[in-house]
Amino acid sequence: xxxxxxxxxxxxxxxxxxxxxxxxxxxxxxxxxxxxxxxxxxxxxxxxxxxxxxxxxxxxxxxxxxxxxxxxxxxxxxxxxxxxxxxxxxxxxxxxxxxxxxxxxxxxxxxxxxxxxxxxxxxxxxxxxxxxxxxxxxxxxxxxxxxxxxxxxxxxxxxxxxxxxxxxxxxxxxxxxxxxxxxxxxxxxxxxxxxxxxxxxxxxxxxxxxxxxxxxxxxxxxxxxxxxxxxxxxxxxxxxxxxxxxxxxxxxxxxxxxxxxxxxxxxxxxxxxxxxxxxxxxxxxxxxxxxxxxxxxxxxxxxxxxxxxxxxxxxxxxxxxxxxxxxxxxxxxxxxxxxxxxxxxxxxxxxxxxxxxxxxxxxxxxxxxxxxxxxxxxxxxxxxxxxxxxxxxxxxxxxxxxxxxxxxxxxxxxxxxxxxxxxxxxxxxxxxxxxxxxxxxxxxxxxxxxxxxxxxxxxxxxxxxxxxxxxxxxxxxxxxxxxxxxxxxxxxxxxxxxxxxxxxxxxxxxxxxxxxxxxxxxxxxxxxxxxxxxxxxxxxxxxxxxxxxxxxxxxx
Amino acid sequence: xxxxxxxxxxxxxxxxxxxxxxxxxxxxxxxxxxxxxxxxxxxxxxxxxxxxxxxxxxxxxxxxxxxxxxxxxxxxxxxxxxxxxxxxxxxxxxxxxxxxxxxxxxxxxxxxxxxxxxxxxxxxxxxxxxxxxxxxxxxxxxxxxxxxxxxxxxxxxxxxxxxxxxxxxxxxxxxxxxxxxxxxxxxxxxxxxxxxxxxxxxxxxxxxxxxxxxxxxxxxxxxxxxxxxxxxxxxxxxxxxxxxxxxxxxxxxxxxxxxxxxxxxxxxxxxxxxxxxxx
Numbered sequence: 001x002x003x004x005x006x007x008x009x010x011x012x013x014x015x016x017x018x019x020x021x022x023x024x025x026x027x028x029x030x031x032x033x034x035x036x037x038x039x040x041x042x043x044x045x046x047x048x049x050x051x052x053x054x055x056x057x058x059x060x061x062x063x064x065x066x067x068x069x070x071x072x073x074x075x076x077x078x079x080x081x082x083x084x085x086x087x088x089x090x091x092x093x094x095x096x097x098x099x100x101x102x103x104x105x106x107x108x109x110x111x112x113x114x115x116x117x118x119x120x121x122x123x124x125x126x127x128x129x130x131x132x133x134x135x136x137x138x139x140x141x142x143x144x145x146x147x148x149x150x151x152x153x154x155x156x157x158x159x160x161x162x163x164x165x166x167x168x169x170x171x172x173x174x175x176x177x178x179x180x181x182x183x184x185x186x187x188x189x190x191x192x193x194x195x196x197x198x199x200x201x202x203x204x205x206x207x208x209x210x211x212x213x214x215x216x217x218x219x220x221x222x223x224x225x226x227x228x229x230x231x232x233x234x235x236x237x238x239x240x241x242x243x244x245x246x247x248x249x250x251x252x253x254x255x256x257x258x259x260x261x262x263x264x265x266x267x268x269x270x271x272x273x274x275x276x277x278x279x280x281x282x283x284x285x286x287x288x289x290x291x292x293x294x295x296x297x298x299x300x301x302x303x304x305x306x307x308x309x310x311x312x313x314x315x316x317x318x319x320x321x322x323x324x325x326x327x328x329x330x331x332x333x334x335x336x337x338x339x340x341x342x343x344x345x346x347x348x349x350x351x352x353x354x355x356x357x358x359x360x361x362x363x364x365x366x367x368x369x370x371x372x373x374x375x376x377x378x379x380x381x382x383x384x385x386x387x388x389x390x391x392x393x394x395x396x397x398x399x400x401x402x403x404x405x406x407x408x409x410x411x412x413x414x415x416x417x418x419x420x421x422x423x424x425x426x427x428x429x430x431x432x433x434x435x436x437x438x439x440x441x442x443x444x445x446x447x448x449x450x451x452x453x454x455x456x457x458x459x460x461x462x463x464x465x466x467x468x469x470x471x472x473x474x475x476x477x478x479x480x481x482x483x484x485x486x487x488x489x490x491x492x493x494x495x496x497x498x499x500x501x502x503x504x505x506x507x508x509x510x511x512x513x514x515x516x517x518x519x520x521x522x523x524x525x526x527x528x529x530x531x532x533x534x535x536x537x538x539x540x541x542x543x544x545x546x547x548x549x550x551x552x553x554x555x556x
Numbered sequence: 557x558x559x560x561x562x563x564x565x566x567x568x569x570x571x572x573x574x575x576x577x578x579x580x581x582x583x584x585x586x587x588x589x590x591x592x593x594x595x596x597x598x599x600x601x602x603x604x605x606x607x608x609x610x611x612x613x614x615x616x617x618x619x620x621x622x623x624x625x626x627x628x629x630x631x632x633x634x635x636x637x638x639x640x641x642x643x644x645x646x647x648x649x650x651x652x653x654x655x656x657x658x659x660x661x662x663x664x665x666x667x668x669x670x671x672x673x674x675x676x677x678x679x680x681x682x683x684x685x686x687x688x689x690x691x692x693x694x695x696x697x698x699x700x701x702x703x704x705x706x707x708x709x710x711x712x713x714x715x716x717x718x719x720x721x722x723x724x725x726x727x728x729x730x731x732x733x734x735x736x737x738x739x740x741x742x743x744x745x746x747x748x749x750x751x752x753x754x755x756x757x758x759x760x761x762x763x764x765x766x767x768x769x770x771x772x773x774x775x776x777x778x779x780x781x782x783x784x785x786x787x788x789x790x791x792x793x794x795x796x797x798x799x800x801x802x803x804x805x806x807x808x809x810x811x812x813x814x815x816x817x818x819x820x821x822x823x824x825x826x827x828x829x830x831x832x833x834x835x
Contacts, residue, residue, distance in 0.1 A: 250626045
């Protein structure tokens with residue numbers, strides 16, 4: 001029995017390889033497998049080449065399978081495009097009319113296109129493929145059909161009927177084939193969730209008691225915008241599609257000033273537009289949460305691909321010097337908990353908190369353990385006693401945080417002023433006041449550090465692999481293979497105290513990150529003085545390949 | 557109502573149109589009998605925004621051009637608050653134009669007081685979106701090439717449900733329009749002709765006094781409203797160009813905001829149903 005098994009379904013955009021892939025992921029998870037689904041697609045709506053890689057594994061949160069064991073090709077173009085990803089042993093399933101320019105031992109060619117056409121609609125080809133492959137994967141066909149039915153949602157009865165005919169006919173056809181696929185063993189954990197990073201972040205925000213989400217569409221942050229919008233009525237919060245990202249961040253800052261737990265989400269270019277607003281929140285000390293789903297840049301870059309190249313950008317976002325917090329989850333469970341924590345930290349420290357994900361985490365489906373019920377984060381506003389002077393919202397405190405009021409509270413009147421201000425928010429440009437506020441902001445950064453845990457460390461040894469955010473499991477595979485310790489960061493800013501002591505306990509440190517200029521390695525050197533001896537990683541738009549990293553370490 | 561005085565005297569130039577505008581706003585707030593915790597003043601950046609330090613109330617002094625989105629966020633978070641935007645022609649129609657259009661289209665329930673002095677004052681005299689063609693500013697020494705933007709007509713085309721113009725040189729009429737605008741449910745624009753005595757030597761108090769005329773009746777259609785709002789060589793009408801109370805303000809389109817305000821939703825949320833659906 002293999003440890004991992006890779007299934008890829010490929011076709012042009014619009015042919016349904018994405019939805020078929022997600023259906024298979026859900027079916028495997030319901031059948032009790034650990035599973036991960038990884039989509040690749042170009043920035044277009046119809047045509048091109050898209051693929052969905054399903055990795056079934058004995059381990060929770062598996063990395064992409066190193067090879068494709070089973071390819072489901074919907075069209076000739078898909079077959080031609082995937083040719084290079086195939087091994088000699090790969091099982092191929094494609095329609096009878098398709099031609100492979102290679103001899104494959106296991107090329108299976110049922111008449112799927114005929115099945116789809118006879119069902120009354122050639123677009124049911126992806127459903128026919130699922131109908132054919134389900135029995136070969138020993139999946140419960142009733143369950144798979146139920147999932148397809150859910151996916152089709154409120155489509156017309158005719159379309160549902162056509163898909164059902166295609167599914168059943170292909171299932172009958174499948175009885176004549178015996179592929180003998182060798183799958184990893186199931187965990188029998190049938191209570192696992194099928195969930196992607198975006199949904200998990202959304203659930204974390206909902207659990208934290210979000211009142212207001214504003215955003216502007218941009219891949220790969222849009223899935224969160226869509227998720228938040230879809231559930232606003234059910235959970236009692238409001239989503240606004242803003243006219244641009246600048247509006248979105250200023251809207252949530254206004255909403256937060258008025259007492260809303262507020263969040264926005266975007267990707268690189270949109271985040272660039274938000275920077276002035278982040279600085280504003282730093283000055284006004286309004287709690288806001290910003291979700292930054294990274295994709296390869298500069299500029300439009302590779303819109304539908306993945307990268308970890310905005311770490312230093314996020315840390316340095318916004319003009320001037322002010323406290324901010326940066327978190328980077330690695331899996332759905334962390335997405336859920338850290339998003340909830342982002343709201344908590346924002347309300348505790350009255351500052352912007354940024355959650356860093358990337359397309360790899362945002363759009364990958366995982367089998368995940370259950371999410372615990374969490375209490376909402378309490379709103380950090382106090383009552384006030386009316387006095388002749390305004391509320392001293394920004395009075396000096398040792399840890400830099402003063403209680404705040406919200407409009408509607410009598411006696412709580414103050415000015416949230418983007419000009420440097422005295423205790424009540426009135427403009428004050430004196431050097432004395434500036435120094436006092438700088439001290440307050442510095443104290444706040446120092447106090448935040450008390451809430452920042454040291455990175456997680458697994459494995460032993462005097463050599464260690466270092467990673468952050470979405471690349472946790474890729475790095476841990478490398479560390480295990482190389483018998484090294486693995487140091488992983490999910491709190492990126494500010495960095496915790498005593499980090500230098502932790503890092504200097506190793507004779508060799510190897511950083512692994514999905515960017516070209518080794519941003520975490522540079523950050524660690526800057527903040528701790530510790531040198532990262534080997535800096536690995538690149539930004540090809542794809543997640544890093546653990547096998548390539550292992551080879552690089554072996555060759556020094 | 558409680559005292560609106562912060563104890564600080566404004567830093568505007570002597571004779572600045574912001575003084576009478578400030579007086580009219582204070583008079584309107586007093587007439588409406590609003591307590592200082594019942595409304596929020598949202599200031600843009602510029603000479604207009606420097607009013608921040610001279611009204612004792614809940615206030616938000618944000619970024620240049622971005623007062624409107626902040627105001628929308630405040631209104632949506634707690635729609636029991638009256639939300640008033642104080643900004644200039646530069647911020648609201650230059651950097652902030654997209655937000656102006658979007659809030660007007662959505663009929664966001666905010667009152668926008670646009671201090672129109674046709675110049676960037678606080679940055680020492682550059683031309684603005686409402687500067688007259690040919691105006692020589694510090695950054696346009698050869699004269700402005702563009703046509704001036706007419707704020708009221710622009711607001712009408714953007715779908716604003718209340719559009720009015722006042723002249724800062726007439727405090728009683730300006731107060732009356734402010735009171736009317738502040739009681740309107742929906743997006744209200746009040747353009748205030750606010751002479752800049754330092755950097756705009758053309759559009760002076762006298763220049764306006766020769767042209768400003770009260771509008772006798774609010775037009776009943778948008779074509780006439782736009783026609784009346786347009787400046788001519790002889791006439792600049794003040795008064796209400798549009799008042800439409802038949803369109804729901806933005807927030808009342810959402811069921812969840814009909815019972816209570818957004819920030820009153822503080823209950824623990826049960827995710828079980830959704831999580832079960834993903835198993």
